[in-house]
Amino acid sequence: MFLAEFAQGVREGLKETLGTMNRSRMIMLAIIVAIALFVTVYLPYSLRDDSDNVTATCTVTKAYTKDRGGSDVSGMTNIAPVGIFETKECGTLRLSVAPSGWKIPDYVQTAQVGKKYLFHVANDSAQKERDFDTTRFEEIKE
Structure with a gap:
């Protein structure tokens, strides 16, 4: 029950936010999210010593x-x-x-x-x- 209510709340929040957001803001948001994912996920993985103690x-x-x-x-x-x-x-x-x-x-x-x-x-x-x-x-x- 809780999960379904949470998902419904997220859906409604996104509709309100994205409904008022213009196209250029959506593109900027997508670029910021992509950069954040690159910096937090891919970059640390590629810079580490990849031997994993083998x-x-x-x-x-x-x-x-x-x-x-x-x-x-x-x-x-x-x-x-x-x-x-x-x-x-x-x-x-x-x-x-x-x-x-x-x-x-x-x-x-x-x-x-x-x-x-x-x-x-x-x-x-x-x-x-x-x-x-x-x-x-x-x-x-x-």
């Missing part, structure tokens, strides 16, 4: 960078660097975006061959066990 412990056997290759939507060749980590336990890992404050080549150079690292698995990685995309890594002190 990690893998891997021993680095080789770490290097290479050009991404291929082309982007506009048809331009994309030569942005990608970090590649070859590991014993986890296969080949890719780092497409460096952590804040780092450039990919500089960040990849910090990985030392033969050391174990805790790699954070990216949420959008197709695989989670081997040959995955990573967001960052941390040295494991033994």
